[in-house]
Amino acid sequence: MKTLFSKSIQFGIIAGVILIFSELINLTSTFAVILEKLFNSAKTGKTASPLAIQILTGLVVFFIAYTFLRKKNGSKSHTAGQEIGSGLLMGITAGILISLLNVILGTYLAKGQDIRNYLDAVSPEVISTFLFQTDIANAVIRYFIATILGGLAASLLHLVSSKTNVSGKISKFIQKIVQQSKIRIFLNKYPYMTTILTLLVVIAVFLLPVLVNAYAISVLGIVFIYAIMGLGLNLIVGLSGQLVFGYVAFYALGAYTFGLLTAPKPFGIEMNFWPALIIAIFIAAIGGLFVGVPIMNLRGDYLAIVTLGFGEIIRILINSNLLADFTGGPQGIKNIGQPTQPALTAKIFGKPFDDNVWFLYLILILFLVVLYVVFRLQYSRTGRSWEAMREDETVAQACGVTVSSYKVLAVVIGAAIAGLAGAIYASRNTYTGPGEYAFMVSVNALAVVVIGGMGSIPGTLLGAFIIKGLPELLRDLENYRMLVFGALLIAMMIIRPEGIWPVKRRTLSVTPESIEVLKKDLKP
Amino acid sequence: MEADKPQEKTSPKPSVRRINWLRLIVGILTGSYILYRIIIQIIRPEYGPVYWLGFLNTGLIVGGMYSLIAIGYTLVYGVMLLINFAHGDIMMLGCFAGYFTFEYLNFLKVGDSNFLNTYPVLAIILAFLIGAAVSAGSGYYLEKIAYRPLRNSPVRLAPLISAVGASIFLETAAQIMFGANKKTYKNPDLLARGSGWNIQMDEGMIIITKTGVFSLIMAVILMVGLYFFVQKTKLGKSIRAVSQDKKTAQLMGINLDQVTSQTFIISGVLAGAAGVMWGIHNGLFNHYVGFLPGIKAFTAAVLGGIGNIPGAMAGGMILGIVESVGPAFLGIDFQLKDVIAFTILILVLILKPSGLLGKSSANVEKV
Known part of the structure; x- marks a missing residue:
């Protein structure tokens, strides 16, 4: 009482x-x-x-x-x-x-x-x-x-x-x-329906750019760029269980490399889109190697802080006078190159797309490529090693997983994907400056992964829509966005640490039937 | 305060040989570069001794604050094995609390003058008490809300992500509530910023500010007090016991929840004091004030050996001095002094992950 x-x-x-x-x-x-x-x-x-x-x-x-x-x-x-x-x-x-x-x-x-x-x-x-x-x-x-x-x-x-x-x-x-939902039974009955559904979704997504207005196109562009970033970070955080706070560093590396290679100033290289993109990815991957190697034998928390420090180093460097001749200092790089539309599209569709529509298609295609790479990685030997490492490093090592090199590999691949996202972002805006690489970008990327579900690929896409798409719809709440993210990160960890769309764990269980099968098999 | 349990020591990893090469190469490169800079400084000195003493002065003052914050990281890490990412923001809250205390006392009329300048000592003590209390309280509730439910979480990264969330939440809340513009601490006249003692030397003079001396003395008093607190009192003993071995400590009748809460309160008190000092000494601050000192103090804790209290104190001081001497010594722009701190972090993790005073490397290499 x-x-x-x-x-x-x-x-x-x-x-x-x-x-x-x-x-x-x-x-x-x-x-x-x-x-x-x-x-x-x-x-x-x-x-x-x-x-x-x-x-x-x-x-x-x-x-x-x-x-x-x-x-x-x-x-x-x-x-x-x-x-x-x-x-x-x-x-x-x-x-x-x-x-x-x-x-x-x-x-x-x-x-x-x-x-x-x-x-x-x-x-x-x-x-x-x-x-x-x-x-x-x-x-x-x-x-x-x-x-x-x-x-x-x-x-x-x-x-x-x-x-x-x-x-x-x-x-x-x-x-x-939920348990008896017809859809699930239906899908279990006809497994190929899953493929058809996925195809339908992909087709719908590809029709989107033509159907929606310019504002929605720009929102979708940023959502998919974040989805690409999320896929990369998901690889590090969700699959291999390492935490990276300074993800923005690799993003900035990609963006600046791309910018320097394609902009008329300061170098005047004005390279083509695709080779510049590949070099940007490569440079970002080297950045990942630089961060990954020092911590390969340390526990995950250190990686978090080291990458955070690395992110700050990159941000300070691109803002400083020391590199102002290369990076333009606070002014950034202007007139970054954009990809040209191949003549083929104009031939097929009668007339060329608008520039923003074409760019959204490009982002979508690159997103699908990254999705494919990440998907194949997840279900490969490498992915399984990462998952083993995430669950228990000592046991993974005992099972023959070279933990240290797999850790570095995860960071390098994640960094490369972030570099790709950064390059696309820079090219889309035709401008890049130090103001765009604040710590908050890393937080957004982390929120995309955590809210969607760590280790879950569809979850990452969902997370990107929630983190980057929803705030655009709720413009009035703009000021409170970071506040909500902070509270959401805590709440998700307490209430639902596996995320909104958690990854389905593959389990092996011994049912009575399988024991019967086993007995039959073992009979002489 | 190492969590070295004998049964958890790992056998040599297959990559140990390669890491040693890395360590060797990086060590030789760093060492030879520093040697090269020393020789350069001796042959062609760019700065006279006055400047060096000035840098040392700045470094000691900042280092004292870093030490106080770093102790908070180390204590919490020892007890919970968690990097309390929101620690810098707890310091920020203390900074705001001190600011509001001074502002209020400035308005409070006593006779002809105001309270702030009539009883300056009392005002400073009040500011420290309130700053420390606010930080301690927020640390206490932070642990209760954001960390305690996650202590046995199946997701290993959960507490760390929660800590990031808490950090963002506190920072944004302060930004919206108090505004993003920079604010100025209203010091009592006794501790006016910029005033101090000028020491005349051959080439120029060093200004030793009152606020700086005050901050350094305060930091040293707090650190000595904390050291005796941890070594002599019952609570200090239980904190050390928990950080050595949680299970055994519980078997010995130590209440883990209570000790964790009290650890957060102690680290909050130190962070709050550091926040008030930061405000008194530097003057300008806003909601972002805790971010960089927080990360640098973590660097200091790693430098001294995380989980080791004297290590954190030494690490903070060393980091403060290196950071202020570094740009002149290396001949780079003063804009880049933050880069030096982070480079030190990476170098320490390559060269000596256990830190300067950390005894074994088992605790950092283990999950």
Whole structure:
């Protein structure tokens, strides 16, 4: 009893802190605006309506309270009164905290002091939005209503669902559907259908560039470039189990090599697209060798930091005066060459593609090539050695896998693929500069791999769409993107470390039938 | 603080011979290049002794801060075998906390003047206490939220990825909340930046700033305090026990969860103090302040031998000095001083992966 209430106050404080945090970074009202736009397309402007903020506030409390109640009830059940009391307590605690913040902010607003010097996101307009354009007392009452309703709703829902066991039934129902889904049975029955489906998807993807508009083409281009990068990083992180933080280093190496070879300045080589691409890949691979060899006998954490350091070295070097004659320093390299369309396409399709459409096709083709290479590698002897190494280096070594050289091999191939992605990126933008190779690129690539599922090839593509495609759709949330990535990386590791589309593990198991078969075989 | 368990020592790997060649070649090349630069500096000195002393001064001050942060890495690594990637951001939070304390005390009126300049010593102590408390608290909750659920994770990389996530989260949150523009620490007049003692020498003078002296003394006091804390107190003993052997330590009645939490609190206190020092000494800072010191402090921890507390202290000092002396010594641009730190990291990992004071290389070569 006592522990229940003290625990509810604790969770109420958690909810309150989350509310305060999201108010201070102005997340609540931004999110409220997005929600309103979703339900009401006529909605314009950037000010959230009071109702939406109240609903969001209530929802936060609701989720926290419901999680708490569900977790607690596993050990022993409480009476209905206790549950409702606990929900009420959580609502009140959260309400006190969020009201306190709004009272403080409201006082500053009333005094006419601008606190944006200290809290950047909290402008006077934001404060008045959070005060619902009314006075402080009114706003406090509304916040209390929202939080208490949220807490009560959680306890009521939990009461109902625990008495009738609705949630258990629903989850069982979903499991049943997933297990008995017709598609899976169908696919198991006719294995060649998988191939046909894959082909259909590929054809659909190849039709895309012609069908969508210019904006979508540019988004798709960046998504597929990240997918290529993700495939390379997936090889290192997912397959061989080494962690690379400074993946951007290889990307930058590829981009700059390509840029220097094809741009009119500073060298004036102006090489053709394909040889320059191959040289860029080669240089990136050498970079991988340079990083891989020192750490080949060390544990994976060191690789993470060494590559991070290497990434910073590359970034500082391309930005420095020392190499400014080669790399253009902060100005970067302009007028990087683009591939020319072969005359054949114009002959087949009647007229040549637009430049951006053609480039998207090029990216798609290169993506497929990389996909094929990675796929073949994964199911080759090399791939199996990597997987063995990932599971246990000592055992892998005992089984005859030369761990150190396979480690270097993984980094080198991953680096080469990153170099390819970088070269395409530079060519697509016809420009490359040091500003594009910040640490955040490495983080994005890592997020692509981790969210999609480490070691899973389709997962990487999915991850690229989520990381690079979704933010384009949710432009309003642009500022919060990295925040969400950070939280997502932690949450994924705790809740679902295998990723959204996990790799299917091949298992060998001994079933009764196989024992029978074995017995038959062993009979003299 | 090595986790060397005899049964885990590996037999010589087939590639050991090749690695030795690599080590030899890299060692000879590095050594001869340094020798060449020494000879050059003796024959044709570009900088007089005054400059060298000036560089040494800068290096010692920065080195003290690196040491404090590096200790945090080493402690956490010893207990959890995890590189706490968000450690630099914990330092950043301490830096912000100190900034807000000074700003608040600056507004607080006491008589004619404000609190900050009426009671400067008290204000500085308050800033350090609050900075350390904020960092310790965030370290404590960081461990609880992001690392503890992953202690027995089947995915080996999970804690490290989670640490990266935490780092990004903290950095972005600070950026959105406090703004991306650089802020200036408001020091009390007692510790005004730039003021100090000028020491006249033949060719010029060295300026020894008050903030620098203060930071160095503070760092040394904290380090000595920590050393005795770890050596003498019960908690220190349990931290050392856990980092030697987790299972045996648990059998001896040490609460692993508790020790881990307390380790994070201690490393947070040191990082917070380093953050406040950074702000007082350098003045300008923003949400990005913890990133580079964090990585460099990790380099320092590796340099001294990760898991080894005196090693981290020595590593930080050495790294600070090398970094500030290096560009002049090697005759390169001062822009490239960050490159020196990372090159040292790579060189250490090639030449002596166990670090300067690390005893055995078993713990770094093992998974």
